[in-house]
Amino acid sequence: MHSREGQLLTRTLPAGIEVLARVPASSANLGPGFDSLGIALGLYDEIEVRTTGSGLTIRVEGEGADDVPWGPSHLVVRAIERGLESAGVWADGLDVVCRNVIPHSRGLGSSASAVVGGLAAGRGLAARFDPELACDDAELVQLASEFEGHPDNASASVLGGIVVSWTETDRPADLGAGIADHTRSYRAVRLDPHPAIRATVVVPEERSSTAHTRGLLPEMVPHGDAAFNASRAALAVVALTQRPDLLLPATADRLHQGYRSAALPLTTAWIARLREAGIAAMVSGAGPTVLALHTGEFPAELRELAAADGLRVIEPTISEGVRVD
Numbered sequence: 001m002h003s004r005e006g007q008l009l010t011r012t013l014p015a016g017i018e019v020l021a022r023v024p025a026s027s028a029n030l031g032p033g034f035d036s037l038g039i040a041l042g043l044y045d046e047i048e049v050r051t052t053g054s055g056l057t058i059r060v061e062g063e064g065a066d067d068v069p070w071g072p073s074h075l076v077v078r079a080i081e082r083g084l085e086s087a088g089v090w091a092d093g094l095d096v097v098c099r100n101v102i103p104h105s106r107g108l109g110s111s112a113s114a115v116v117g118g119l120a121a122g123r124g125l126a127a128r129f130d131p132e133l134a135c136d137d138a139e140l141v142q143l144a145s146e147f148e149g150h151p152d153n154a155s156a157s158v159l160g161g162i163v164v165s166w167t168e169t170d171r172p173a174d175l176g177a178g179i180a181d182h183t184r185s186y187r188a189v190r191l192d193p194h195p196a197i198r199a200t201v202v203v204p205e206e207r208s209s210t211a212h213t214r215g216l217l218p219e220m221v222p223h224g225d226a227a228f229n230a231s232r233a234a235l236a237v238v239a240l241t242q243r244p245d246l247l248l249p250a251t252a253d254r255l256h257q258g259y260r261s262a263a264l265p266l267t268t269a270w271i272a273r274l275r276e277a278g279i280a281a282m283v284s285g286a287g288p289t290v291l292a293l294h295t296g297e298f299p300a301e302l303r304e305l306a307a308a309d310g311l312r313v314i315e316p317t318i319s320e321g322v323r324v325d
Contacts, residue, residue, distance in 0.1 A: 031251030052093030083122020155188030
């Protein structure tokens with residue numbers, strides 16, 4: 001077997017190495033920052049991995065336990081294997097336990113968390129075997145974003161706090177689009193949120209497909225809308241880190257939420273309700289969860305109205321990134 005870098009995987013991990021990865025949920029876009037702004041939220045999945053002499057055992061507890069494959073195709077297992085491969089090591093067998101808290105298909109980055117947690121666990125096993133094989137944050141962002149295809153959720157789960165992420169390619173800009181063979185590099189920087197900012201998520205029971213909601217977006221948008229979002233995304237960085245009084249205007253969007261609104265009627269109605277109440281609310285990722293960022297208490301009357309609509313109201317912390325013990 002060969003690693004992606006073309007090096008022969010000559011080192012096999014002994015049985016009995018154990019790690020526990022604890023990885024947060026995330027929300028992407030934060031209104032105007034489509035595919036670029038993200039935030040880590042204190043809802044945590046845990047992935048416990050132990051090397052064995054042969055075979056694969058996987059157990060899934062909590063969210064998604066009845067909905068995901070319990071074998072080699074499981075996303076966490078594939079991420080663990082990629083983490084091992086990237087370190088140039090392998091394991092003859094794995095025992096994996098996933099304890100899931102993050103709601104699936106709700107716009108809270110459950111797939112990115114699974115990828116980040118699996119990669120971190122795989123690299124953690126390698127580092128227990130040889131400390132020189134430890135993975136830094138930049139490499140973990142790159143590996144996780146390769147799975148996801150964009151870095152906003154993945155980098156938030158890696159770095160914690162608030163992230164600004166972007167993609168670089170080796171394609172010359174003057175060649176235009178449609179060049180298939182080029183390398184993508186995924187980058188991200190962490191911002192520390194203003195200490196007064198709090199997060200609340202309003203979570204519907206319905207699920208949403210990222211592929212479906214992304215497919216609702218047009219290929220072209222008006223120049224005025226693009227300019228609007230550029231200004232608001234820049235303002236969002238200021239509001240999130242220094243001026244939380246600007247959160248409401250800083251989270252306005254014309255690039256993606258309006259195009260998805262017909263597919264997310266309850267989400268859209270709740271964003272409008274919260275924003276009318278002066279609370280900066282937006283679609284969390286591809287939805288249907290609503291993310292609210294605010295500085296005071298989340299109003300009790302809105303909590304009661306949400307419960308009447310069958311919605312869960314959760315107030316997670318703005319969290320640190322993935323941790324491996």
